[in-house]
Amino acid sequence: MAGETTFSLLDPFRSIDLDIDGRTDGIKQWAIANRTALQPIKSFFDGLIGWIENLMQSIPPTVMLLLIVLVAWQAAGGRVALVVAVALVALGLLSPDAWSLAMTTLAIVNAAVALCVIIGLPLGVLAGKSDRFEAAVRPFLDTMQTIPAFVYLVPVVMLLGIGNVSGVIVTIIFALPPLVRLTSLGIRSVNPGVVEAARAFGATPRQILFKVELPLATPTILAGLNQTIMLSLSMVVIASMISVKGLGNEVLRAMGRLDAGKAIVGGLGIVILAIVLDRVTQGLGRSGRARNHRHWWQEGPVGLVMRLFHKSA
């Protein structure tokens, strides 16, 4: 730091040093001293993420591909299933390792998105119900979305070390806001007349939430989920800097070695995953009207099986 500088009205800031970075460093020291306290939580989540990844790696690629296509068919219809099938075959053909790397990435994204839903949905509902809460969380959401990832990468690693858990946390910080925002928006845009009718017929606040507000907000909430998934995927390269494996790590390593071929494999792999996840979640968000008011079990592979079963019965 510059030593004693005389105060000048034209350039007052040079002479004032609040030592913010120094103080924050103090917090860092405190965090390092106390990191053992976080160890049990960390190993729990490490175990959880590891379990998800093992599960996804242990399923043979052909079976996994079929499963994903079936899910896509169920969620978003036949046409999307076809797109998904083609995309996944292309993903596998990118390179011999591509499939396995993609599963690792998918596991991390799954874990991050699941945690986003667990955290973001209740926050979004609260924000949708209370103006004051919405006003309180909005600056945090703005910060989370705009602050460069490298800024919180360091303290997170400091607290939790490198690895998957830190990667998931960093991803959550970046990917959570749209889910909270759109859940709140969804709850707020439910027709107040319908909520009033529910009240007039004796529904409890809880029943109003689960029988009226959440079902009607679902398309908006799913749009938020879609955004959250896309943002999670866009964090995988940055997360790979703190030793998260998968497609992002390929891109990072290729950058270090200026290996354009490897970078393209990793990059295309991420893009293909993004397409698949985007189409499937967008399909989920179709309104009842767009589906001709059919229930999910009346459509897709499940509907097919049900009809066959009904015919033979």
Place this chain on the structure above:
Amino acid sequence: MTKSAREDVIRCEGIWKIFGRRSRQAMEAVRSEGLSKTAIREQFDCVVGVQDASFSVKRGEIFCIMGLSGSGKSTLIRHINRLIEPTSGSVFIEGQNVNEMNARDLRALRAQRIGMVFQSMALMPHRTVRDNVVFSLEVRGRPEEERARVAAQAIEAVDLTGWESKYPDELSGGMQQRVGLARAIAADPTILLMDEPFSALDPLIRKQLQTTFMALSAELHKTTVFITHDLDEAIRIGDRIAIMKDGVLVQIGTPEEIVTEPADDYVADFVAGISKLDLVSAARIMQPFEQYRRTRPTDGIEAWPVARPDDKLNRLVDLAVGTDHPILVKDADKVVGVVGKRALLRGIQGREDATACQAEAV
């Protein structure tokens, strides 16, 4: 009419609703200084929705509240099931103070004893017709068999059998409001609250639904508060009508009273265009027989046509067409009054005959 027909099911006492953050202070100021509406808006930045409304509705009665848009009808009706808390005053349902109920009793009251129909229908778009209709049973956790039975009955009552598994957006406006009606009567409530239920519909469909409603109402005998901005509708449907203006109930009475004795110029303007033929009775326009006999000859009285005191003008016109004599009004074989041609014509016009002074209603 049984004895219970006289009992008040709904009683509203001195309801005030002032909207705004400083409504309490505004209410205090009204109490102590009798502040006017404009003064309340200027000094407290509050809007007066309802101003000192009191009325009661008897069992089985259809009570219409009529007023232009923004006059506070929706606000007033929502006090009855406490969707809105009054700033002052209280509501009694069958003697129970609604404003002192706890949340559970209030929900039970809403689910079991009050059915409500909304101008905007307010059906749940993600539920089938059937699931909309039995919503109040569902929130009370009634078993599936009961829901199925109740749904079938209510849907049949509004002529929608066969549409149970459709969704609201697959139905026309008129059908949607039938669903709204079915939902309101499903739990077999004592009270129906209807907030401009037919206002959003085409005139033809509106007439059709009014007919459906009146048939249902005659059968079910629900105590009903019916809101409308259409005086014709109020007269067609209501046993009594309350006229509301700028948050104030300016007059409450039977359709005949409202039409023949408007409380002020505002009501008079409203009723000016209304046909009196089916509203005004002989008792209201006749000249008392004693008074008539003193000034006019009563020769050949045996040949005069005879009407009853509650016969409407339409009937009197039919009688008058066939004769040149005045019409005798007889109550249980006793001659009580006479309706001359002049009084009859003035009655149709809605004006009093200057030569015959107005008789007291019998």
